[in-house]
Amino acid sequence: MPLGDVKVNPGAVVRQTNESGRPVLLTSRGRGVAVVQSLDRYEEEQDERSFLRAVVEGLASAEEGRELTLSEVKARFQQK
Numbered sequence: 001m002p003l004g005d006v007k008v009n010p011g012a013v014v015r016q017t018n019e020s021g022r023p024v025l026l027t028s029r030g031r032g033v034a035v036v037q038s039l040d041r042y043e044e045e046q047d048e049r050s051f052l053r054a055v056v057e058g059l060a061s062a063e064e065g066r067e068l069t070l071s072e073v074k075a076r077f078q079q080k
Contacts, residue, residue, distance in 0.1 A: 003028050017041075 001024050006013050013024050013036050023037035061067070068076075 001026055003033065 001013055001016075003026055006026060013026075017024050017036055017038045021038065021041060023035045023041070025032050026034040026036060
């Protein structure tokens with residue numbers, strides 16, 4: 001969607017993101033300059049990214065031998 005269209009009718013871009021559930025690419029002179037997406041979808045994607053980062057960190061820890069038994073984890077939580 002050209003930036004000029006957004007200036008004329010900003011509600012249209014918001015409506016489009018909410019109705020389609022997909023982000024809208026904003027363009028200037030035919031080139032992409034920004035993406036607008038619904039807040040709900042943005043928050044979902046942030047949660048997904050955080051989860052995936054945690055999984056990757058956990059796998060890296062396991063590969064490096066940094067593992068704890070269940071009893072060790074329970075002991076750590078009881079200390080706090």
